[in-house]
Amino acid sequence: MSNYSYRGRDAAGKAVAGMFEAASASAVADGLQQRGITPLGIEPAADGAAGSAAAGGVLAGFAALELFKPKIEHIDVLLLTKQLHTLIKAGVPIMRALKGLQESAANPTMRELLQSLRESLDSGRELSLSMARHPKVFSAFYLSMVRMGEMTGRLEEVLISLYHHMEFERFMREQVKSALRYPSFVIAAMGVALFVVNIFVIPAFAKVFAGFGAELPLMTRILLGFSNFMVEWWQAMGTALIVAFFAFKRWTATSFGRYRWDKMKLSIPIAGKIVRKATLARFASSFAMASRSGVPIIQALANVAQTVDNDYIASRVDGMREGVERGESILRTAIGANVFTPVVLQMIAVGEESGSLDDMMQEVAGLYQEEVEYELKTLAQQIEPILITLLGIMVLILALGIFLPIWDLGKAAIKK
Numbered sequence: 001m002s003n004y005s006y007r008g009r010d011a012a013g014k015a016v017a018g019m020f021e022a023a024s025a026s027a028v029a030d031g032l033q034q035r036g037i038t039p040l041g042i043e044p045a046a047d048g049a050a051g052s053a054a055a056g057g058v059l060a061g062f063a064a065l066e067l068f069k070p071k072i073e074h075i076d077v078l079l080l081t082k083q084l085h086t087l088i089k090a091g092v093p094i095m096r097a098l099k100g101l102q103e104s105a106a107n108p109t110m111r112e113l114l115q116s117l118r119e120s121l122d123s124g125r126e127l128s129l130s131m132a133r134h135p136k137v138f139s140a141f142y143l144s145m146v147r148m149g150e151m152t153g154r155l156e157e158v159l160i161s162l163y164h165h166m167e168f169e170r171f172m173r174e175q176v177k178s179a180l181r182y183p184s185f186v187i188a189a190m191g192v193a194l195f196v197v198n199i200f201v202i203p204a205f206a207k208v209f210a211g212f213g214a215e216l217p218l219m220t221r222i223l224l225g226f227s228n229f230m231v232e233w234w235q236a237m238g239t240a241l242i243v244a245f246f247a248f249k250r251w252t253a254t255s256f257g258r259y260r261w262d263k264m265k266l267s268i269p270i271a272g273k274i275v276r277k278a279t280l281a282r283f284a285s286s287f288a289m290a291s292r293s294g295v296p297i298i299q300a301l302a303n304v305a306q307t308v309d310n311d312y313i314a315s316r317v318d319g320m321r322e323g324v325e326r327g328e329s330i331l332r333t334a335i336g337a338n339v340f341t342p343v344v345l346q347m348i349a350v351g352e353e354s355g356s357l358d359d360m361m362q363e364v365a366g367l368y369q370e371e372v373e374y375e376l377k378t379l380a381q382q383i384e385p386i387l388i389t390l391l392g393i394m395v396l397i398l399a400l401g402i403f404l405p406i407w408d409l410g411k412a413a414i415k416k
Contacts, residue, residue: 223401281368
């Protein structure tokens with residue numbers, strides 16, 4: 001038996017953490033599920049007497065093997081969800097469905113996962129409990145929806161809703177990557193051009209200017225000074241950029257850093273409004289699906305907070321859950337969250353008053369999905385004027401700094 005530290009959420013959606021003694025991480029997941037806790041993370045507890053060197057070598061070997069194993073990606077879970085829905089809808093028993101999917105799976109890691117699910121189901125566990133043994137593959141929101149589908153007998157409907165929800169998230173990610181590809185390429189090209197000009201081009205002109213022995217314009221002196229600085233310190237500057245990049249990644253990996261960065265993203269010009277609308281669309285879609293599946297409002301808000309993919313807004317949604325627990329209306333807690341647009345607040349008010357909150361949230365999801373699609377399609381057009389302006393300023397500075405003194409010296413030579 002070993003000690004494991006775990007993080008999870010109880011039936012009310014509150015975050016819990018603690019220690020659990022069990023034979024394996026899977027046994028910990030089973031025990032937590034029996035206590036009504038959805039596991040979010042299970043790790044071996046730190047132990048001063050960490051075992052023998054031989055055991056450490058075996059663990060290192062297993063870690064090396066795990067490193068080279070193909071991972072289960074978002075698309076794999078998406079396809080699994082769709083295939084399970086189709087097979088269950090056709091009346092195929094769950095064990096037979098999993099066996100067929102395992103035999104046809106191309107990803108060996110997915111085959112291992114399906115084998116594990118089959119063995120767990122064969123031992124008498126429910127599907128949600130079997131999936132909970134793999135928290136890195138199935139999110140807490142996914143597990144909560146599957147569990148609710150099992151309890152209400154609507155697993156088929158829940159699976160197709162999950163499929164559409166995951167497809168929507170995948171579409172958002174792909175659209176953002178596609179929209180940022182062109183601006184990223186232009187900015188990278190400008191950075192390379194700036195480096196080449198300052199390291200190789202301007203120093204060559206500096207030798208020419210030094211040969212004339214004349215006083216140079218202010219812009220030229222600034223360019224030469226900056227070029228000399230880069231020539232002397234480009235290695236240190238490159239190292240500083242790399243260190244800053246990894247420091248930023250490390251900072252955003254912490255809870256505080258991720259919270260602050262997610263809050264800052266909402267204020268970025270042009271991109272901030274897209275991030276906000278995409279996050280609100282994800283919130284509305286998740287909330288509508290949870291509500292339609294019969295999940296209680298408090299638990300639905302706790303689950304939705306894990307799907308918005310923004311720690312700042314997730315903390316606000318958690319605040320809404322606490323307000324609802326105190327007896328406040330959803331509209332009042334949403335206003336207090338101070339992250340929702342007037343359109344969302346108006347739809348929440350109508351839905352709460354008419355008793356069709358899930359329908360109103362689905363309408364909000366569709367509305368913002370269309371807006372995000374439009375914003376992403378026009379993102380390159382919105383950024384292009386900024387990039388052209390920056391490029392023009394760079395060319396103007398180079399022209400004034402390099403060609404103006406050559407022009408002045410040429411005119412002086414003609415007069416002589």
